[in-house]
Amino acid sequence: MLRVTLKNFWGHKRRLVGTSLAVILGIAFLSGTLVLSDTMRHSFATLFTQTTQGTDAVVRSSTKIQARGDNVRPPIDESLLAKVRAVPGVQKAIPRIQGLGQIVGRDGKTLGGNGPPTFAGNWLGDKDLDSYHLVAGRAPAADEEVVIDKRSADQGHLAVGSTTQVLTPEPVKVRVVGIAKFASLDNQGGVTFAGFTFHGAQKHVLKRTGKISEILVKGAGGIAQPDLVRRIHAALPTSTETITGKQLNQELQDNVGKAFLNAFTTFLTVFAGISLVVATFSIYNTFSILVAQRSRESALLRAVGASRAQILGSTLAETLAVGLISSLLGFLGGLGVATGLRALFSSFGAQLPGSGLTLKPSVLITSIVVGLLVTVVAGFFPALRAARIPPIAALRDIAIDRSASSRVRLVLGSVLTGAGLVLVITAVIGKGGSYLLQRVGLGAFLLLVGVIVLGPVMAKPAASVLGAPIARLRGITGRLARQNALRNPKRTAGTAAALMVGVAVVTLFTVFASSIKASVNHSVDRTFGGDLVVGPNTRFGPSQGISPKIAAEVSRLPQVSAAVGIGGGLAHVVDKDVFVSVADPLATSRVLNLDVRQGDLARLQPTGMAISKKLADDRSWTVGTKLPVTFPDGAKVTQTVQVIYKSADLAGDYMLPLQAWAPHAPQATDFAVLINLKKGVSIDAARPAVERISNRYPGTKVQDRKQFTDSFAQGINQTLILIYVMLALAVIIALMGIANTLSLSVYERTREIGLLRAVGETRRQTRSMVRWEAILIAVFGTVGGLGLGTFLGWSLVTANSNSSNGLTTFAAPVGGLAGILIVGGLVGVLAAIRPARRAAKLDILRAVAAE
Template structure:
């Protein structure tokens, strides 16, 4: 039986090639994902370990989570603690670390690093005058205000060298500094494409609002002193809100964080690899079913000469194992290439990955081989079992047992129950809000399986609906329709492969389009300001109060309010207060009040959103106990309750009330209105007033919507790219089914040629059959995708009140056109092969 299986594999090379490709693509995706994520994770982990080589113990502020602690951040570390750490038993040296945001512009004025990780720090010379964290390759370390050193990658990208002037921004206003040195570093953020600018310690503390203070103190152990021993000594001198950690623990924690961060990407990519493999299952089942059907005489003869049912099944499974093993090995090799290519693509986008070898872990090899073999064998088990049940005499007489009526009734009943149950679960999940994700996901899986089971039943009426169009093509069109419904199970499996891909693509498109519409509406409804000013790389970055003061002096600015957030404890709960200008804010935001109005805002009177009011049972006149950022306690009075949204929510107070309690007075946004509205001329004026600052974003409502839309578009395009694998596999499935169908019907095609159907008619018949099957799968995919898009949107609507379903008719038409194109492309080779059949040989052939 083993020799027979091997001979069958070699005898059907062309037929099994498509199956190998289908499995290989899925395995390649799995292997490529594992190689890529393992390589990136390993490179970052080794880079982070290098960064901690000179750190034996690190001291950092430790925020205590109790009512006694101030709501603000833990106190930074003092110079006194630094001196004590350097003198601790077992300590060789200690240096203080100052960290903050520092954006660097290139010579054209554009931001280097794109806001990804623009960091600033301090150069802290040791007894030898050098900082062990950084190696100067050009010039010297900064020693005074107005001097800066850049990392070598940033200097290269900005074309800077020692002696040049560079424009930087720490909290808004532009500063012109002199580049006095260029250095190398093992900092992982720099390796990943970020920038690092170093100042002398005093300047860094002043720029980042930390005079005389440090964000971290790193201690180097003396020879013969272990990190654990040194930590024990350091613990004795620590203030209450500080903690010490060994360098090994820090490196381990960072490695785990990197691994955890990569695991989410790995999981997402593996999900799409799984989808591609799931689509491949339809092809494998179809292929082996058709191979078994074409070899009924051979299998019957084997049964007649003594082969048992188990041996026949085993023969088919051995073929599947060989095919799966070949596909797995080829897929693994292709996956290694994909992993290397993905790293190169990542580097080409500017997100430079630390150097390191390509990692092909033993688990990657094992998983790839297992996935390829197991998926193929499991998919071939049902056709193998069906082959073993063929009665020898019936098969020898070419009597192919059609599915019984009872079997069809059972199949359709099971399919209907699964589909109805899936619909019920999805609808129930849609009505459960945030708790409905689990039932909805399970219901979606059940519904897809139910539709797949019902697809043979659905194929006849849906394909029959295309009859009027097919009649236009005459006899080839009529024959194409009959061929498409001749074997409903085969048609169903072929169409289902395409259905899965289009279901996901359509569903994601519906959700993305609806969310974008909701964001546009939210920005339009929530904001009345013409412009919103914030720091690049995230709106939460501190913005100097000087920015709003500078803009307020412009005669074109008619109304302006800075927004500043301060951590606070409100009625015992950790929260924050948003400071605003009480006179200007009413002209800049658009909210509906359930009680009170903006006129009540000022002094100790606050405005709260309706959610906070409902949670605490507060209304106008209620007193709110508050603990400010600096630990002082006070009371606020509710002056109004408004309907919060994604743009405006929380507790609003007068900036004059909250600012005295802030450790560093800074804004996170500035809203303003200008004469003439949100025009390009006004935007250019604001940019020039702020010194053409590359680190500051000046956005209109449309800009805010477009920025969010760009993120959604990028994510959607990535998902389209990942799903393209499933679509490619589906195309292979259509090609495979048609090619084997042509072989199966070669005698029939020969007869059609003999009675007058020319080669062009044969080609048209095969192409139309492919087109009908593909469109059938496309229609099912669009229908399921719309349903899932609606259901998922109901969950989104609970968090996004402006959400409403938007049907992307244009894109849906494009997807249907894509399905048709898949059918046309997939039919090229089978149609050509069918038209070239020798009619006499085909009629004569068995």
Template sequence: MLRTTLRSLWEHKRRLISTTVAVFLGVSFMAGTFVLGDTLDESVESLVGEVTVGLDAQVRGPELFDTGFGVLYTPIDQSLVDVVAGVEEVEDAAGYVTVETGVQVLGADGDTIGMPNAAPTIVESFIPNPDISGYDIPEGRGVEAPDEMVINRAAAEDGELELGDTVTLTSSLGRTEYTLVGITTTVSGRDTIAGAILVGLATEQAQELAGLDGQINYVYATAAGGTTQEELVAAIGAELPSEPQLEVITGQQAADELTSTFQEGLSFFSTFLLVFALIALVVGSFIIFNTFSILVAQRGRELALLRAIGATRRQVLVSVLVEAVLIGLVAALIGIVAGIGLATGIYALLNSIGLELPKAGTIVSADTVIWSIVAGVGVTLFSALIPAWRATRVPPIAALRDVATDTSGTSKIRIGIGLALAVLAVVFIAPVYGEDPDTAALQSLGLGAVLLLVALIVLGPVIARPVARAIGAPLSWLRGTTGHLARENASRSPKRTASTAAALMIGIALVGFITILISSARVSIDEQVSRGLKADLIIRAESFGAGIPIAFEEEIAGRDDVATVAALRQGQVQLALPDGDTTTTFMGAINPERYDRAVEVQMVEGSLADLQPGGLVVDRRQAENRDLAVGDTVEVTFLPAANVAELTVTAISDDPQLLGFYTTTHEDWAANVPNQTNGTIFVSAAEGTTVDDLQRELRRAAEEYPGVLVENQDEFLDAIASQLNVILNVVLGLLVVSVLIALIGIANTLSLSVYERTRELGLLRAVGMTRSQLRASVRWEAAIIAVLGTLLGLALAVGLSYSLIQGLGPQGFSAFQVPVGQMAIIVVVGALLGVLASLLPARRAAKLNVLEAIASE
């Protein structure tokens, strides 16, 4: 039986290749994801090890909170550096201060270094000892005076900076100038770390930028000869004061934590790709199932003959499953090779956009190989189980007659199960249509969406016959006999048609869902801005994390051509709620009177006028989730100095898009956040001044603040739309893989169908059908299947996206829009791609020898 199975595979190489392609595309994504993740992990671990190789101990304050991008610790007094340095086991100690937001470096041309790719700019206190800092200075020297700085080599080259140049930094302090005295690299010679711009200043200047008066973030120490890291930690801990509560960890622990933070941040890429790998594998499973179903039907007589000469049902079952295992194994191995190439390509792409991730060689672990093989073989084997079981039901007597192909699919049991699943899906989706859907309703929607998809797959054969006949009806009139045959061929085997269309349905559903969701988000934002934004101009920072200096706000507020200036300041804080729970979130700060003139905010209880110093406006949804009401007191911890203030809820808002979740006053913000900056500034023109004239004047004023954009409402909305389009294009680009697999499935199914109908096609040719008519018949059959899958996918996309928009209503999604033009293009492209997939099968059908086809058994 094994020899027979292998010979059958070898004799049908085309079948082997087409089925393998459907599997390997999904496996390649999965393998690429694992390779990318392993390589990133190894590279980050290697890089962190390089920059912390000489670090033996770290002293830090109590944990403040986890920002989602790493854990922050309470700043500590700078005098602790001398305490640590005085410990006998310490060879050297240094204080470290870092500023990671709000600072930009201008290049020789006056433009911001790192733009438009928005590479992060990190300002640090310069540490002369490379064992502690992890940096060397191959050109120039270290910082020795308050007006000096060093910068990493990649940033210097990007900004065309040379030693001795005067370099301008823009920050919350305005514009400050420094003399460039040194070019840095890591101790291993790297020019940058993940594309970051690394600036070293004197400790006092770094503290001033960070708003840490006499404080530092950490104390770093190296051990004297013969002292282990553990012994050093114990010795330092014994000399530290009991208050405040300080923590001392080894250099290795600090490196491990930093590595973990980097890896968690970069894991987004791997997770993102893994989702699409799973989608590709699911779509591929339909193709494999359909292929094996047809193969079993085609080989019915062959399998019956095997049964007639003594093969048992178990042997027949094993024969089909062995074929599946071999195909899955070959596909997995090819997928692993393709995945390595995919991971390498992603690295090149990320580097091309300026991220410059570290790469210490491509890592292909044993786990990657094992899981890729398990996925490839597992999906193929699972997809072949039912067809293999059907093969065992072929009776030996079938060897004496033709075995009917699979034409089932409309049984009452199938209809009952499908309808039950559909009803259950509706039950789970229903909560998002309630008065105020919450997170639980969205989770229920996710489960309902899965059940609805399964219901459509189960009911596919029931739906396929009437819908295929309806789609093909115009063909009978437009294309005559050719169109009629295509329509009948697509509808007479509904299970095969449905399973072929199902793969395309999933791909199109995802494409349509994302397209509609992005379009609806764009319209919702347009409506929110049109409704609530009364200001004429919006001023924002070009790069994420960069702020607009307060000086610019004050400058334009004094202009005669400006009527209103309303600034929104934002930052991350930790809230200690009345119920004892804590949460990390973003908070805004406004001048209520000015903001009310620039933005019309919807309120549930109270008004913006009720917001006074010491007060807090809370979004309605947050108030409900956190059980907050007007009059409640919330303890807020502000960054970076860990200042704590108690704020009282004075009003409840219902406009998260235009106000945010938590909002306080400028006075409270200034009292707790040193060196503050503005996130967004809203400006209205004075009477007698046109918006265009004011925009032109403010853009001229903004030239002194690089990276600051002055936009009118249309430009602001266009900028948001362009960001959404980037997301849409990336997602659609990856979803193309699933659509490609579905089209391979159509071509595969038609090829096997042509083989299955060899005698039928020969008879048609014998009674006068021309080769061109036969090709057209196969092409139109493919078009019907493609349109069927496309329409079902779009119906699913519209229904689920509408339900999601309903569930996201409280988060600001106020509009649902189906981009009709784009949806029409998807239908047309789906049909055209179906025809394209049919070209080769149609050509093969037309080349059949009439006499040989009629004689075919």
């Protein structure tokens, strides 16, 4: 039996190539993701080990405010330094000041800020405690002298002696006196760094004297890190904490893991998963067809004495072989994917230590297990079907597939689809309730399974309706194409299902993105009736923000009636670390419409606070409620609720007056300055004046209201493009599935095509016939995917709009969806190229004579 299996495998190798490709691509994506994330984890581990090398202990504030994947710690007193130095076993202790500061390049553009942070602080210049070391120039000696990292120098065309600015966020005029490398790298994994003198850093970054961010300690030889930490801790007040260098290393790695790597890996794995699901359909389909085509052969084997188990085993062995070979090839491909992605990262400036890839055996095992699982799951049912072929089938013509119209399928499919629909709709309409997302998720899953079960039942009427115009327009070729798509509904549905899954996900994201855009437009329109906006010009959103001085300067322009800088940061309110918006109350009341329900925003006191109505309702807070607040600098203050507003789109749930915030957040920035012009002043007239101010602040730009909302849309579009690129693989796999099915169909219909050619079908007509069949299948899948994706998009948006403030408006972009439909059709055209050419090239005589 093994010999039969091997012969089969070899005999059908060309047909199996199509199947294998689907698995290979899916596994390549998966293993590439895993290898890359291992590699990056390893790189970051190396990076942070270098960073913390030589540091035995770190002293810092024990207060930590943490929200939205970000955290802040208040500075500590400089006076602690002497106490630390007095601890026995401390060989060396140096103060570190670290804050944000963007370096401006020679062309006036800010450097970095598209992911990794932009740091400014004091230049340590200590070979034990600092991984930066000078490669040119000298250490800073005056307040306005800085050392910058080599990559920033290269990117910004700055050299020793250059004068430029560092935004902290106010522009500080500085002279570059030194250029440093981080260990062997040009920078610390994409982080830009500007190092001032200790005093300069206190003045420009921390903006406090007598304060520092943390103390780095090197222990005397022979003392263990934990012992050193215990000794230091005993000597310091409880407002500080001391950790070992090793703990710091781990913490830094965990932070990157949480903030970036996990999300990144999950993101890629989700798309790898989608590709594999699509691949599963393709494989299932190929094996189904192969089994059907081989049914005579299987029957003959049964007739000459093979048992069912042997046939099942033989077919399964074949799927295993395909799975194993494809998984291995996929794994190898994954190494290429990982190398490519890594190179891509480096080109973005995120240079990481080490070259080469980190290969863990677990990735190889995962790849093979997943690859085998996918192929075997997909191949099991066809194998079972092969085993069920009775010996008598050897003598009969191949039976016509009747399963498509089976009543069981219709009932089961309808029940599943109905249950899914009901679950999703009740979850969404029913104003949330518990387990909302789980219910939507389960409903979506049932719906997907239901639609796939119903597929073959739907294929016939759907292909009939979709094919009607083709049959009318393309004459007999179109009619033949339609009939071919109809003749084996199960095959058509199975082939289309792969594309449907891919398209559904594409549609879901498209609908979701356009709903976000619509919601942003909506909320900006609702709250901001103004004319101009000054904002950061970074592409990936406000990574650092802009100087709060801009708002003040703009307010003083004669053309401007009011301008408000909206900023914010992290604070601890009552019992939670939260994000609070910060703005000047009077200016806010004149520029924004927050739909205030209680109190008067214009009269919000520095000791007061504004909160959203939703928050007020949730926590049963009212005007007059006193809320204890811890600011980023560690100060604990009580603010009183004085205003309750309804529209939380721009302001969020918490809003503090600038006057309360500014003293406690020296590096406070604004995200944007929103401007109302005086009556009768046109935008064109006022814009140059605002731009003159903006020009003095590098990294900012002036936008009108439309440009402002569009810039949100641009950010979303960029994300969407990235998602489309990820999903392209799934669509390509679906495309190969269609191509593979068609090739098998063409092979199966050799005689028929030969006959058609003999009685006068031209090669062109033959190609057209195959092509239209492919288009029909593709459009069938695309339409299903569009429907499914739009429905799920709607349910997600609606569910979200019930539970939060972000998404309020559902929008299905007609243009975008039409585009998806066209792409779906194109997928059909592309998939048909090879099978159509093959069909047209068939030797008529051989085709007519074929048995």
